[in-house]
Amino acid sequence: MNARALNLLGLGLVGVIGIAFLVLVPRLFELDVVLELTVYMIMAILALSLALIWGYGGILCFGQSAFFGLGAYTYAIAMFNIGESTIPLLLAIVLPAAFAALLGYFMFYGRISDVYLGVITLTVTLILFNSVNSTAGPEFRIGSARLGGFNGIPGIPPLNFPGNKGSPIDLEGMFSLATASLLLTYFGLRLLLASRFGRIIVGIRENERRAELLGYDPRAYKLATFTIGGALAGFAGCLFANWGNFVSPTIFGLAQSAQIIIWVIVGGRGTLIGPIVGCIGIQWLTTALGANQPSGGSDWWAKIFANAPLIFGIILIAFVLLVPKGLVPTLGDLGQWLLSSRGKRAKTRLQPKRVEEG
Amino acid sequence: MAAPLLQTQDLSMHFGGVRAVRHVDFSLAEGELRCLIGPNGAGKSTFFKMLTGQLEPTHGQVLFRGQDISHAHAHDIARLGIGIKTQVPSVFDGLSVRENIWLAASRIHSGEKARRVVDEMLERMGLTAAAERPVGQLAHGQRQWVELGLVLATDPELILLDEPAAGMTHEEVNKTAELVREINRTKALIVVEHDMQFIRMIAKQVTVFNQGSVLVEDTVENIMRNPQVRDIYLGKQAAA
Numbered sequence: 001m002n003a004r005a006l007n008l009l010g011l012g013l014v015g016v017i018g019i020a021f022l023v024l025v026p027r028l029f030e031l032d033v034v035l036e037l038t039v040y041m042i043m044a045i046l047a048l049s050l051a052l053i054w055g056y057g058g059i060l061c062f063g064q065s066a067f068f069g070l071g072a073y074t075y076a077i078a079m080f081n082i083g084e085s086t087i088p089l090l091l092a093i094v095l096p097a098a099f100a101a102l103l104g105y106f107m108f109y110g111r112i113s114d115v116y117l118g119v120i121t122l123t124v125t126l127i128l129f130n131s132v133n134s135t136a137g138p139e140f141r142i143g144s145a146r147l148g149g150f151n152g153i154p155g156i157p158p159l160n161f162p163g164n165k166g167s168p169i170d171l172e173g174m175f176s177l178a179t180a181s182l183l184l185t186y187f188g189l190r191l192l193l194a195s196r197f198g199r200i201i202v203g204i205r206e207n208e209r210r211a212e213l214l215g216y217d218p219r220a221y222k223l224a225t226f227t228i229g230g231a232l233a234g235f236a237g238c239l240f241a242n243w244g245n246f247v248s249p250t251i252f253g254l255a256q257s258a259q260i261i262i263w264v265i266v267g268g269r270g271t272l273i274g275p276i277v278g279c280i281g282i283q284w285l286t287t288a289l290g291a292n293q294p295s296g297g298s299d300w301w302a303k304i305f306a307n308a309p310l311i312f313g314i315i316l317i318a319f320v321l322l323v324p325k326g327l328v329p330t331l332g333d334l335g336q337w338l339l340s341s342r343g344k345r346a347k348t349r350l351q352p353k354r355v356e357e358g
Numbered sequence: 359m360a361a362p363l364l365q366t367q368d369l370s371m372h373f374g375g376v377r378a379v380r381h382v383d384f385s386l387a388e389g390e391l392r393c394l395i396g397p398n399g400a401g402k403s404t405f406f407k408m409l410t411g412q413l414e415p416t417h418g419q420v421l422f423r424g425q426d427i428s429h430a431h432a433h434d435i436a437r438l439g440i441g442i443k444t445q446v447p448s449v450f451d452g453l454s455v456r457e458n459i460w461l462a463a464s465r466i467h468s469g470e471k472a473r474r475v476v477d478e479m480l481e482r483m484g485l486t487a488a489a490e491r492p493v494g495q496l497a498h499g500q501r502q503w504v505e506l507g508l509v510l511a512t513d514p515e516l517i518l519l520d521e522p523a524a525g526m527t528h529e530e531v532n533k534t535a536e537l538v539r540e541i542n543r544t545k546a547l548i549v550v551e552h553d554m555q556f557i558r559m560i561a562k563q564v565t566v567f568n569q570g571s572v573l574v575e576d577t578v579e580n581i582m583r584n585p586q587v588r589d590i591y592l593g594k595q596a597a598a
Contacts, residue, residue: 196464203461206450213410213448214512215436215465 011190014273018183025179026172034175035243036287040280041178042239045185047263047279048272049232052189054261055269056198057225058205062118063125065257067096067230071237072247073132073147076156080145085159092238093231100230101223108219108226122257129252152248156241169242178239182276185232189272192228201225255309262312266319268326277327282312361424363388363516363546364409364440369418369428371404378404380570381418386516391542393557393578394550396567397590402550403445405567406518409548410442411435422516436465441514445521445550447501451494455485455504458493462511475511483507484533499530510541517541519549523556535559554582566590 026034046068053059071092078088103124107117136149145153158168159177169177192198204211204218211218241247250256259282267278289308304310323330364386371379379401386392394402407413409420411432420428427435450458456476463475480486483503488496493504502522509517522538523531531553538560541547551557557564561578568590574581581587 196468199457199464200461203450203453203457206452207448209412209432210448210450210508211461212432213412213436213442213444214462214508215433217431217433 010273011187014186015183018179018186022176022179022183026175031171035171038171038175038178039240039243040283041175041182042236042243043263043283044182044276044279045178045239046233046236046260047267047275048182048185048189049229049236050260050264051267051269051272051275052192052232053225053229054264055271055275056193056205057201057222057229058114058208059222059226059229060114060118061121061226061229062261063121063123063257064229064233064260065252066121066125066128067100067233068237068240068256068260069125069128069132069247069249069251070096070099071234072241072251073153073237074234075238075241076153076247077142077145077147079157080153081143083157084163084165085157086162089159089238092241093235096234096237097227097231101227104223104226104230108222111219122254125252125257126254129249129254132252133249148248150249152246154246156245156247158245159242174239174243178243181235181239186272186276193272197221197224259312262316264326265316266326268328268330271326271328274326274328282315285311285315360388362386362421363390363423364548365421366409367419367421369405369408369420370416371401371408371413372416377570379408379415382570382572384565384572386546386548389542389544389546391538391547391549391560391562393561393564394548394567395552395554395557395564395581395587396573399569400567401570402567403520406442406444406520406548406550409435409518410440436512436514439513439515440518441509441512441516442518443502443505443509443520443522445524447498447505449493449501449505449508452492454490455493455496456480456489458504459485459507459511462508465512479507479511482510499526502526502534506537514545516546516548519547519551521550521552523551523553531556532559558582 025037029037046064049067050061050064053061053064074095075088075092078091079085082088103121106112107120112120132147133150135147136151138146140147140149147153158174160166160168193202200211200216201221204216204221208218211221237251240251263279263282264275265278266282267276268274286308289305289311319326325333362385364384366382366384369379369382369384370377382401382405384405394405396402404413408415408428411427411430411434415428418428419426422435422438422440425438427438430438450461453461459476459479460472463479464472467475477486480489483506485500485503485507488500493501496504502525506519506522519538523534526534535556538547538549542560549557549560558578563575564578564581565575566573566581566584566587573590574584574586576584
């Protein structure tokens with residue numbers, strides 16, 4: 001089987017699993033499970049936004065949570081002012097994208113080096129965290145929406161069917177929307193990456209100077225990639241604000257921004273399916289660890305396992321040291337190795353590094 | 359005489375106190391093949407970097423068909439029609455040979471045409487058999503050809519080659535020389551090389567760089583006989 005056929009098979013498999021998931025979960029599981037799975041789907045869209053800009057664009061953004069949070073806050077504020085969700089939803093995509101474009105313009109056209117890019121994006125999200133955190137007073141309001149500072153904004157009205165204010169989307173509808181959005185995002189990104197634009201951004205990641213000497217302007221391509229990533233993260237933020245009907249400044253915080261990076265590292269850079277798997281796995285683990293909170297006992301093992309940041313730290317270190325490529329690429333290599341040890345050694349060795357897949 | 363394809367006027371590059379290139383006036387005619395030689399540190403690579411927008415000259419001008427490109431971006435210069443093969447092969451190591459050439463070809467062609475140009479270029483560079491391999495796995499000589507293929511696929515008017523024969527076997531050097539002559543039938547080239555045998559195979563006119571400036575410019579036969587050139591290569595001047 002050649003690479004192209006494998007590629008199509010993978011795509012088909014993702015499609016079938018995705019649609020089965022979309023149809024079966026609400027029928028098979030109780031509402032609490034459906035709710036939990038909804039947030040996994042939303043976070044997976046966020047993971048994909050970083051998978052695009054870091055994994056394929058080579059832009060290490062340490063503050064993807066800035067766009068996620070902006071999307072959530074934009075939706076919340078617009079919703080309190082407008083009441084019908086079509087425009088708030090669009091704003092929650094356009095505003096973070098515009099912010100990403102502005103920030104990206106200064107970073108890429110100012111020729112900021114990769115390391116400082118990470119520092120700047122992290123700083124931006126922490127500035128947003130601090131700024132929003134200190135807007136608790138009643139004087140901080142935008143139209144009829146109170147920002148609420150560290151208390152956050154509760155009671156955010158849910159999305160409604162476009163144009164019909166009277167019919168909000170219910171919890172199961174939210175699950176379907178989030179899952180369908182994730183699938184569309186995944187396939188949309190696959191298309192993007194197979195296009196001329198997608199192949200060029202991978203080229204720029206591989207060797208920016210060479211791309212430049214061939215006549216491509218890396219700044220423009222990186223800016224476009226970064227902006228798309230910002231739009232996707234904003235969209236995920238909008239869904240997230242819907243899911244809990246609540247948003248607070250922690251969405252901009254260090255824990256949130258670090259988590260997105262961990263999803264991508266664990267799942268594998270340079271793939272799309274990897275960060276989805278990494279995200280869902282880590283999210284599931286968070287829930288599982290949270291459910292095991294010790295009830296005041298003195299069992300210190302239980303206490304360690306209840307300390308989620310500690311566990312994540314260990315997972316991150318383990319992956320960086322032992323599985324640096326991430327889960328999905330490593331499994332892919334393992335599969336190839338198994339194939340090649342069955343007598344096709346010479347042939348499979350010649351396969352190029354398959355950065356386009358996943 | 360017709361207007362030159364490329365001209366530099368009083369071109370200089372200083373790095374702090376180091377004057378890597380000093381007051382270089384250089385001129386290349388349309389369709390010309392010129393060799394640049396000179397000892398290490400003579401400023402040849404710095405000169406190339408200024409021609410391609412990788413370095414901004416401290417002062418002086420670079421004119422390409424009369425247009426001042428001294429302060430233009432590298433990608434704009436590439437679009438005007440100057441292609442460069444760098445000293446250390448600069449290619450997309452993680453991608454296949456085919457994808458490498460495609461990235462270059464798709465700068466100027468789209469769809470089916472780009473794919474056809476890629477196939478032709480693979481054939482021309484003798485890389486068809488290695489088309490699906492990642493460039494990072496290829497031997498040095500083959501990587502050089504991948505880079506040459508990249509540059510040619512963007513169809514530049516002027517091609518700069520920085521040590522194209524470095525690290526090649528005798529056979530590969532011959533093949534490269536043949537390729538250079540073939541390219542020169544339609545394009546202008548500037549070739550930096552140390553390998554005198556290679557220079558003899560391709561060169562007509564040779565420019566000698568020494569300590570950042572042009573020492574002498576002459577035909578290859580005269581350059582080979584020039585005692586001053588022999589001195590700088592043997593390092594007499596440095597010892598004096």
